[in-house]
Amino acid sequence: MKREKRIKIYVVILLIIMPGFLSGCWDSHELNKLSIVSGLGWDIDNTGKVTMTYQSIIPSEIKGSSGSNGGGEQKGGSQLSAIQLNQDTGSSPYDALSRYTQHASRIPYYEHTQIYLFGKEGVQRGIYPFLDTQARNPVSRPKALMVVSAEEKASDILGIQDGMENIQAFGMAAEIKLSATFSKYPEVTVLQFQNRLLSKTTAPIAPMVGIFEETGPEGKKIRRTRVVGTAVFKGDRMIGQLNERESSGLLWAINEIKIGFVMIPEASMEIVSAKSKIVPELQGDQVKITIEIDEESNLVEYRGHQDITADLVHELEKGQAKEIESQVRAAVEKSFALDADVFGFGEAVHRKYKKEWKDLKPRWDDIYSRIEVLVKVKTHLNEIGDVNKALIKD
Amino acid sequence: MENRPISSQQFSALLFLLLIGSVLVYVPGITAAQSAWIAILAGAVIGIWVLYAVISLHEMFPGQRITQISTLVLGKVPGTILNILFLWSIFIFACGLLYDFYILLNFINPAIAVEVLCFIIILTCVYCLYQGLNIIGRLGELSVWISLIFLILGIGIALPLADFSNLKPLASAWKPLAAGTFFSADWPFAIVVVLGLFLPLVATIKEHTKQIYGWYLISALLLAILSAETLAILGPELSESTRFPLFLIYRLIGFGEFRRLELIFLFLWLISGITPIIILYQGLNFIVQDIFRLKDYIKLILPLGLVLGVFTLYMFPSDMLYDILENKYSPLFTFPVNFLYPTLLLLAAGIQKKRASSKSTPGSAPARPEKPSLPATRPR
Numbered sequence: 001m002k003r004e005k006r007i008k009i010y011v012v013i014l015l016i017i018m019p020g021f022l023s024g025c026w027d028s029h030e031l032n033k034l035s036i037v038s039g040l041g042w043d044i045d046n047t048g049k050v051t052m053t054y055q056s057i058i059p060s061e062i063k064g065s066s067g068s069n070g071g072g073e074q075k076g077g078s079q080l081s082a083i084q085l086n087q088d089t090g091s092s093p094y095d096a097l098s099r100y101t102q103h104a105s106r107i108p109y110y111e112h113t114q115i116y117l118f119g120k121e122g123v124q125r126g127i128y129p130f131l132d133t134q135a136r137n138p139v140s141r142p143k144a145l146m147v148v149s150a151e152e153k154a155s156d157i158l159g160i161q162d163g164m165e166n167i168q169a170f171g172m173a174a175e176i177k178l179s180a181t182f183s184k185y186p187e188v189t190v191l192q193f194q195n196r197l198l199s200k201t202t203a204p205i206a207p208m209v210g211i212f213e214e215t216g217p218e219g220k221k222i223r224r225t226r227v228v229g230t231a232v233f234k235g236d237r238m239i240g241q242l243n244e245r246e247s248s249g250l251l252w253a254i255n256e257i258k259i260g261f262v263m264i265p266e267a268s269m270e271i272v273s274a275k276s277k278i279v280p281e282l283q284g285d286q287v288k289i290t291i292e293i294d295e296e297s298n299l300v301e302y303r304g305h306q307d308i309t310a311d312l313v314h315e316l317e318k319g320q321a322k323e324i325e326s327q328v329r330a331a332v333e334k335s336f337a338l339d340a341d342v343f344g345f346g347e348a349v350h351r352k353y354k355k356e357w358k359d360l361k362p363r364w365d366d367i368y369s370r371i372e373v374l375v376k377v378k379t380h381l382n383e384i385g386d387v388n389k390a391l392i393k394d
Numbered sequence: 395m396e397n398r399p400i401s402s403q404q405f406s407a408l409l410f411l412l413l414i415g416s417v418l419v420y421v422p423g424i425t426a427a428q429s430a431w432i433a434i435l436a437g438a439v440i441g442i443w444v445l446y447a448v449i450s451l452h453e454m455f456p457g458q459r460i461t462q463i464s465t466l467v468l469g470k471v472p473g474t475i476l477n478i479l480f481l482w483s484i485f486i487f488a489c490g491l492l493y494d495f496y497i498l499l500n501f502i503n504p505a506i507a508v509e510v511l512c513f514i515i516i517l518t519c520v521y522c523l524y525q526g527l528n529i530i531g532r533l534g535e536l537s538v539w540i541s542l543i544f545l546i547l548g549i550g551i552a553l554p555l556a557d558f559s560n561l562k563p564l565a566s567a568w569k570p571l572a573a574g575t576f577f578s579a580d581w582p583f584a585i586v587v588v589l590g591l592f593l594p595l596v597a598t599i600k601e602h603t604k605q606i607y608g609w610y611l612i613s614a615l616l617l618a619i620l621s622a623e624t625l626a627i628l629g630p631e632l633s634e635s636t637r638f639p640l641f642l643i644y645r646l647i648g649f650g651e652f653r654r655l656e657l658i659f660l661f662l663w664l665i666s667g668i669t670p671i672i673i674l675y676q677g678l679n680f681i682v683q684d685i686f687r688l689k690d691y692i693k694l695i696l697p698l699g700l701v702l703g704v705f706t707l708y709m710f711p712s713d714m715l716y717d718i719l720e721n722k723y724s725p726l727f728t729f730p731v732n733f734l735y736p737t738l739l740l741l742a743a744g745i746q747k748k749r750a751s752s753k754s755t756p757g758s759a760p761a762r763p764e765k766p767s768l769p770a771t772r773p774r
Contacts, residue, residue: 354566
């Protein structure tokens with residue numbers, strides 16, 4: 001009886017204490033006090049000052065309407081719009097962030113940040129301070145995308161209102177993901193970038209986004225963003241870039257081809273599946289790499305006037321293999337010119353020759369440009385579409 | 395009728411949760427880099443000896459806790475000295491687990507102070523222990539399947555993210571592999587020595603020894619798979635440098651546009667994170683009870699819990715100090731104690747038994763230690 005009474009007292013005490021812990025008052029994040037950062041821009045000038053550009057969503061202003069002011073570019077927070085752009089400059093990323101608090105009334109919330117955009121000038125100076133800040137901060141999402149601006153400043157890109165999305169950063173992330181799905185440019189998350197950075201020999205990469213102008217229906221100039229290349233890093237500094245063809249070649253080599261098209265003069269083929277393997281071979285001090293690619297595709301466009309025969313299919317397969325090989329060769333040559341192991345050849349050698357790697361690793365930069373690369377492509381054309389005869393014959 | 399509040403099924407469940415829950419926040423044996431999973435399997439072999447020693451001791455001295463066997467076999471003074479070393483080793487483990495757990499909770503809820511989290515955990519454990527030992531058994535039995543399902547679900551969902559080339563080259567150098575084996579043998583496998591304090595409370599252990607070894611092997615295998623997957627997803631460097639690699643992996647997974655699934659797996663951490671703390675905490679109660687020869691451990695629960703909480707907060711004021719102490723220095727003490735303590739007792743018990751049987755006259759029954767009464771527990 002006494003014991004039951006004591007338990008009752010404990011339960012009452014517990015009930016009084018528990019609401020304090022469970023009500024969630026301490027770490028509440030009210031929507032009307034947040035500015036959700038959808039994209040974060042990072043620039044560094046020649047004096048070493050860091051400028052952070054925040055593309056923020058003001059949740060209370062989103063009522064299914066357009067983003068900022070429709071049609072044009074986003075305004076820098078001069079009027080209360082759903083999407084706002086703010087900038088701060090400081091001696092480091094956190095200094096810039098601390099200055100944000102001097103003029104903002106809402107707490108920046110990074111849990112939904114889609115992209116980290118780096119100005120061209122900044123990436124050439126090195127982005128280590130930013131990467132360190134991101135890795136240390138538990139709220140940063142590891143799946144956010146790394147993007148390099150083809151323009152001088154990250155803010156130039158974040159200010160463009162473009163595409164099919166109200167929120168530019170979300171639109172840009174979707175653009176990059178789609179270009180990666182169609183095997184044009186790589187999609188690189190913060191985590192993948194960090195992994196390449198940590199490997200010591202593999203060069204980090206990131207897609208580049210630039211601005212292009214086009215004339216709208218009423219003759220009005222419209223500025224839009226598009227993926228234009230792949231930035232190549234040495235350590236944390238950007239040292240060069242791959243164009244569209246070289247970027248595709250890179251994706252073929254590193255087994256990142258998903259779907260997409262292979263175009264040869266006579267026809268276009270839709271990629272159904274593709275697999276690739278990097279096979280290293282060590283002959284004394286000479287490293288030989290064989291890139292083995294196995295691809296399957298369907299014919300979607302034929303510009304010739306012959307009926308589709310087994311010989312023609314064979315010809316098309318050969319043409320396709322030649323095109324893929326030439327894309328990979330272009331990427332290899334560019335990576336040799338930049339002396340940056342974007343393919344991860346070093347890691348492949350490490351995996352196969354663990355004993356010899358100790359000796360090779362410190363000299364990898366010297367060895368890299370002397371590597372002999374062999375590209376072997378097997379292509380299979382599966383389907384030719386609903387017609388097997390040319391509509392207009394020769 | 396003997397009162398044994400824990401069934402062998404519940405005991406096996408506790409063993410599983412002790413091993414899995416102890417290491418859910420990091421990759422054991424990560425010193426071996428991409429070969430950490432091999433180090434785990436090698437560490438499990440060392441751990442199985444500890445388990446064997448503990449079970450054998452129980453068979454030789456049924457109804458006695460390992461700390462009681464220690465004074466019985468080695469004598470009061472040497473036995474008590476070993477028990478004090480054992481107490482300190484278990485205390486360090488309990489502090490480490492408690493710290494890991496509240497830091498993980500603080501990582502998820504940064505606004506709640508670590509002191510508050512620490513004492514919420516301690517008070518939860520205190521409440522559980524006041525309820526009696528069969529509650530711990532029931533907790534294990536209840537949570538083991540849920541934990542297992544969540545664990546396998548997590549492994550399955552994260553599998554598409556894995557790049558198994560990250561696991562190569564295998565065993566590239568023997569030194570890191572040996573270090574990894576040592577560290578994983580220390581934490582979590584040698585920790586099973588604490589179960590020597592619970593064995594007298596388990597019913598029908600002799601008939602279910604295979605079941606216990608089976609659950610031990612399942613835990614070791616799951617830990618190896620989990621580590622291999624973590625390494626395959628994050629790579630060895632990032633797995634080592636990230637504070638909570640498994641949590642990071644759960645942050646990466648998602649179905650289509652559904653993200654933030656890590657919070658679903660919080661259940662796994664809450665259940666399997668708190669169970670090892672409860673087991674070690676109860677272990678501490680038993681050891682202190684035996685060292686001071688107290689009739690009951692009930693009065694020790696709250697004071698020991700407060701000591702554990704305060705000590706943890708002061709012992710690890712920062713992650714850096716935790717890393718230095720728990721990952722560099724404490725294994726040099728805890729592993730020898732946890733490995734040698736049951737080994738030494740088994741050897742001594744074996745020698746004692748031999749001597750006793752050689753002294754006994756032919757035809758008479760071999761001398762056996764007097765069957766002691768069951769340790770004081772709190773049956774409910």
